[in-house]
Amino acid sequence: xxxxxxxxxxxxxxxxxxxxxxxxxxxxxxxxxxxxxxxxxxxxxxxxxxxxxxxxxxxxxxxxxxxxxxxxxxxxxxxxxxxxxxxxxxxxxxxxxxxxxxxxxxxxxxxxxxxxxxxxxxxxxxxxxxxxxxxxxxxxxxxxxxxxxxxxxxxxxxxxxxxxxxxxxxxxxxxxxxxxxxxxxxxxxxxxxxxxxxxxxxxxxxxxxxxxxxxxxxxxxxxxxxxxxxxxxxxxxxxxxxxxxxxxxxxxxxxxxxxxxxxxxxxxxxxxxxxxxxxxxxxxxxxxxxxxxxxxxxxxxxxxxxxxxxxxxxxxxxxxxxxxxxxxxxxxxxxxxxxxxxxxxxxxxxxxxxxxxxxxxxxxxxxxxxxxxxxxxxxxxxxxxxxxxxxxxxxxxxxxxxxxxxxxxxxxxxxxxxxxxxxxxxxxxxxxxxxxxxxxxxxxxxxxxxxxxxxxxxxxxxxxxxxxxxxxxxxxxxxxxxxxxxxxxxxxxxxxxxxxxxxxxxxxx
Amino acid sequence: xxxxxxxxxxxxxxxxxxxxxxxxxxxxxxxxxxxxxxxxxxxxxxxxxxxxxxxxxxxxxxxxxxxxxxxxxxxxxxxxxxxxxxxxxxxxxxxxxxxxxxxxxxxxxxxxxxxxxxxxxxxxxxxxxxxxxxxxxxxxxxxxxxxxxxxxxxxxxxxxxxxxxxxxxxxxxxxxxxxxxxxxxxxxxxxxxxxxxxxxxxxxxxxxxxxxxxxxxxxxxxxxxxxxxxxxxxxxxxxxxxxxxxxxxxxxxxxxxxxxxxxxxxxxxxxxxxxxxxxxxxxxxxxxxxxxxxxxxxxxxxxxxxxxxxxxxxxxxxxxxxxxxxxxxxxxxxxxxxxxxxxxxxxxxxxxxxxxxxxxxxxxxxxxxxxxxxxxxxxxxxxxxxxxxxxxxxxxxxxxxxxxxxxxxxxxxxxxxxxxxxxxxxxxxxxxxxxxxxxxx
Numbered sequence: 001x002x003x004x005x006x007x008x009x010x011x012x013x014x015x016x017x018x019x020x021x022x023x024x025x026x027x028x029x030x031x032x033x034x035x036x037x038x039x040x041x042x043x044x045x046x047x048x049x050x051x052x053x054x055x056x057x058x059x060x061x062x063x064x065x066x067x068x069x070x071x072x073x074x075x076x077x078x079x080x081x082x083x084x085x086x087x088x089x090x091x092x093x094x095x096x097x098x099x100x101x102x103x104x105x106x107x108x109x110x111x112x113x114x115x116x117x118x119x120x121x122x123x124x125x126x127x128x129x130x131x132x133x134x135x136x137x138x139x140x141x142x143x144x145x146x147x148x149x150x151x152x153x154x155x156x157x158x159x160x161x162x163x164x165x166x167x168x169x170x171x172x173x174x175x176x177x178x179x180x181x182x183x184x185x186x187x188x189x190x191x192x193x194x195x196x197x198x199x200x201x202x203x204x205x206x207x208x209x210x211x212x213x214x215x216x217x218x219x220x221x222x223x224x225x226x227x228x229x230x231x232x233x234x235x236x237x238x239x240x241x242x243x244x245x246x247x248x249x250x251x252x253x254x255x256x257x258x259x260x261x262x263x264x265x266x267x268x269x270x271x272x273x274x275x276x277x278x279x280x281x282x283x284x285x286x287x288x289x290x291x292x293x294x295x296x297x298x299x300x301x302x303x304x305x306x307x308x309x310x311x312x313x314x315x316x317x318x319x320x321x322x323x324x325x326x327x328x329x330x331x332x333x334x335x336x337x338x339x340x341x342x343x344x345x346x347x348x349x350x351x352x353x354x355x356x357x358x359x360x361x362x363x364x365x366x367x368x369x370x371x372x373x374x375x376x377x378x379x380x381x382x383x384x385x386x387x388x389x390x391x392x393x394x395x396x397x398x399x400x401x402x403x404x405x406x407x408x409x410x411x412x413x414x415x416x417x418x419x420x421x422x423x424x425x426x427x428x429x430x431x432x433x434x435x436x437x438x439x440x441x442x443x444x445x446x447x448x449x450x451x452x453x454x455x456x457x458x459x460x461x462x463x464x465x466x467x468x469x470x471x472x473x474x475x476x477x478x479x480x481x482x483x484x485x486x487x488x489x490x491x492x493x494x495x496x497x498x499x500x501x502x503x504x505x506x507x508x509x
Numbered sequence: 510x511x512x513x514x515x516x517x518x519x520x521x522x523x524x525x526x527x528x529x530x531x532x533x534x535x536x537x538x539x540x541x542x543x544x545x546x547x548x549x550x551x552x553x554x555x556x557x558x559x560x561x562x563x564x565x566x567x568x569x570x571x572x573x574x575x576x577x578x579x580x581x582x583x584x585x586x587x588x589x590x591x592x593x594x595x596x597x598x599x600x601x602x603x604x605x606x607x608x609x610x611x612x613x614x615x616x617x618x619x620x621x622x623x624x625x626x627x628x629x630x631x632x633x634x635x636x637x638x639x640x641x642x643x644x645x646x647x648x649x650x651x652x653x654x655x656x657x658x659x660x661x662x663x664x665x666x667x668x669x670x671x672x673x674x675x676x677x678x679x680x681x682x683x684x685x686x687x688x689x690x691x692x693x694x695x696x697x698x699x700x701x702x703x704x705x706x707x708x709x710x711x712x713x714x715x716x717x718x719x720x721x722x723x724x725x726x727x728x729x730x731x732x733x734x735x736x737x738x739x740x741x742x743x744x745x746x747x748x749x750x751x752x753x754x755x756x757x758x759x760x761x762x763x764x765x766x767x768x769x770x771x772x773x774x775x776x777x778x779x780x781x782x783x784x785x786x787x788x789x790x791x792x793x794x795x796x797x798x799x800x801x802x803x804x805x806x807x808x809x810x811x812x813x814x815x816x817x818x819x820x821x822x823x824x825x826x827x828x829x830x831x832x833x834x835x836x837x838x839x840x841x842x843x844x845x846x847x848x849x850x851x852x853x854x855x856x857x858x859x860x861x862x863x864x865x866x867x868x869x870x871x872x873x874x875x876x877x878x879x880x881x882x883x884x885x886x887x888x889x890x891x892x893x894x895x896x897x898x899x900x901x902x903x904x905x906x907x908x909x910x911x912x913x914x915x916x917x918x919x920x921x922x923x924x925x926x927x928x929x930x931x932x933x934x935x936x937x938x939x940x941x942x943x944x945x946x947x948x949x950x
Contacts, residue, residue, distance in 0.1 A: 301835070303834075303835055322834075322837075322839075323834060323835050323836070323837050324837040324838075324839060326837075327836075327837040328837075333835065335835060340829070340831055340832070341831050341832055341835050342832055342835070343829065343832055344824075344825050344828035344829040344832050344833065344895065345828070345829065346828055346895055346896055347824065347825065347828050347895065351821060351824065351825065354821065355821070355822075355825055355832075355833065355836040355837075355838065356836040356837045358818040358821060358822070359818070362817070362818045365817050365818050365819060366816050366817050366818075367816055367817060367818060367821065409836070
């Protein structure tokens with residue numbers, strides 16, 4: 001019943017200047033298991049993974065591989081010992097082909113000359129094993145995120161990996177891609193490989209994982225069989241307190257339509273999209289990655305320009321040619337990619353907060369920093385943003401706190417239309433609940449809220465009405481959300497049985 | 510919740526280079542200590558302190574500007590202390606003899622003879638008691654020599670500041686461009702263009718007889734032209750997304766070519782004497798005008814970057830252009846401003862250079878862009894953009910100037926100086942990288 005552990009970490013301690021990232025990190029892996037590594041942001045998961053990857057050396061603690069103590073001095077050594085880590089940010093050279101990426105650092109060559117054919121054959125074998133359909137000579141920048149992930153997995157297999165660590169592997173994948181990934185993971189498990197699955201999505205833990213380890217505040221708090229766990233129990237382990245519900249309750253009161261969008265079009269990404277958001281409504285926008293949801297939101301915000309279509313707020317047509325116009329018109333967009341589009345990471349919380357609001361905090365072009373700080377402080381209290389001081393670099397904050405800073409900067413613009421794209425991606429459970437409460441508060445204040453999310457429980461739990469997009473079009477609407485299931489949303493999102501159809505004909509009752 | 514981290518820590522992390530500058534200053538002070546002969550006012554203060562009130566003195570010096578200042582300061586100091594000055598002589602030993610002969614006809618002896626160490630060797634003075642018995646045996650008071658670092662003399666420090674002024678002015682503009690994650694290689698060429706434009710206009714408007722008004726107009730036009738060249742770079746970068754390195758490399762060639770065309774390939778010397786006031790004159794507190802101008806521009810740029818909306822936006826554009834755009838920042842406008850400002854600074858640098866050298870030549874400013882970039886980098890601004898401070902650049906420029914000056918004073922050869930400078934730039938970049946690595950969790 002209890003096979004000998006393949007790897008066991010115990011008492012791992014790791015400190016950074018000013019932060020104790022891990023105080024008691026523990027992890028035990030058995031061959032042929034999928035092991036969930038869970039915890040809120042800042043719990044120490046990333047640090048533990050980086051120690052496993054050989055990228056960080058622990059200050060104290062033991063690491064046993066096959067029962068023998070080892071020191072992983074470099075990523076190279078970790079790989080040599082059969083440990084591969086796939087980080088969220090892939091380590092691929094975009095301009096190089098899949099094959100070149102696979103063999104980067106261990107090129108098949110003699111006397112410095114590459115054996116292209118041998119490489120190509122080996123690459124093809126690996127890709128076939130993973131069910132990949134792209135050619136090994138395709139440049140990596142030309143394949144999708146899901147396919148790049150396959151390349152990363154193939155790279156790990158090429159190194160005779162026995163332990164494969166995947167950091168939030170499903171964060172950027174659509175439903176079907178997730179299914180395929182899980183199929184591959186199960187296949188690898190049957191070959192005796194131990195897989196560590198790091199994720200914020202509890203559904204995945206129950207669907208895929210055999211055992212789970214939970215970290216909290218740098219300490220190990222729980223390890224056990226997933227089959228003996230409930231969702232609530234798992235969340236309580238992670239946050240360290242009992243939760244009443246995953247989503248806050250709310251009784252929406254809705255008014256007339258505020259934002260009215262008609263026939264919005266941009267290439268093939270967004271085709272003939274029409275909808276409206278009512279006063280006080282949270283409109284959920286579901287769909288697979290690449291369905292055109294983000295692209296549509298960017299059109300509303302002026303980040304890209306539509307080919308055609310109209311946007312009106314409270315009956316007044318808007319001319320939006322840039323984000324500046326949108327902000328002036330009262331529209332804000334919380335982007336899905338917080339780090340690259342939402343924040344200037346190496347700048348302070350204050351500077352990020354002020355960026356879209358500088359005209360409010362200045363006179364004659366000169367900043368009035370005192371009023372800026374005062375405004376920020378009200379949000380720090382209201383949103384419970386945990387920062388040591390307002391000059392803290394935003395890049396050093398946890399995902400949840402970063403997201404709160406982005407929310408604060410947009411709330412301060414007093415936007416009437418709030419577009420949020422994956423608002424809880426990379427945000428821990430506790431902060432998630434607070435963000436949900438905030439969205440409710442905005443809707444209750446009469447604003448029009450559009451929430452894009454790939455997290456189906458979130459879409460179902462938060463929306464007053466759900467629109468589903470597929471291939472650039474709106475393929476359905478779910479008006480009676482409490483009665484809808486994840487399957488209903490998925491059916492509309494994949495739109496397999498549906499030929500191009502209007503929004504109403506595909507709606508569920 | 511505190512609003513700011515402790516000021517001391519902030520100072521260390523923001524302006525750690527200040528400590529480096531101070532350390533360098535201390536080092537060069539220590540190695541340049543030599544014997545100094547005080548002159549002028551300093552000497553007068555020292556000598557006057559040794560005269561008791563009520564005494565009768567005789568002052569004798571040569572007729573040089575320094576000695577004149579000495580005598581004048583002495584007279585002022587002694588008059589207020591009711592010291593009776595029997596006579597004051599400024600001239601040759603002969604003049605001293607005539608004065609002494611006259612004094613010798615009276616009966617009042619002298620208490621002290623105030624002079625310089627140079628005049629104290631005159632035989633007429635050495636022989637005083639024998640030849641003029643009526644004057645008694647006055648004591649000789651001359652300025653005492655003292656040991657002091659050559660580096661730390663007022664004159665040398667002003668020299669350091671004056672020599673770096675032009676590069677430091679270029680570096681202000683360069684700081685703004687580098688903060689936007691760009692670079693401007695054209696500043697040296699723009700400087701040359703500005704210098705020849707100014708002098709060519711002055712030659713046309715009367716040469717050595719050009720009026721003050723036309724001097725201002727010529728300088729203003731040259732600076733405006735330089736700003737326009739900067740805006741051209743900005744348009745290429747902001748409008749056509751040409752990488753800044755390439756865009757400004759091209760503009761560097763074009764501006765240099767224009768400078769040669771305007772100057773018809775040679776230097777222009779036909780400028781009025783009064784035009785050198787900016788570059789060679791001194792102003793308030795005896796500080797050179799060019800240094801005042803440099804400090805003024807740094808103050809303006811510092812205010813711009815720390816207190817204005819535009820400054821904040823420049824930082825944001827360098828830190829993350831996409832996030833800035835999605836926060837409503839007008840990206841092209843910010844970039845245009847940065848390059849235009851940088852061009853204008855290079856233009857001002859050109860006018861100062863022309864004024865210092867009293868001429869304009871298309872060969873001015875060669876390699877200056879690299880010195881300006883070095884000052885910015887040594888000052889702690891990240892070449893990746895979005896992080897850095899204007900005052901850091903001033904410190905960076907001063908560090909470079911102090912090292913060059915210090916090595917000149919200690920007789921290090923110019924070839925070796927280059928190696929040291931290169932090492933300093935590398936050291937600054939490595940420090941920055943280490944700091945960055947420590948910040949990453």
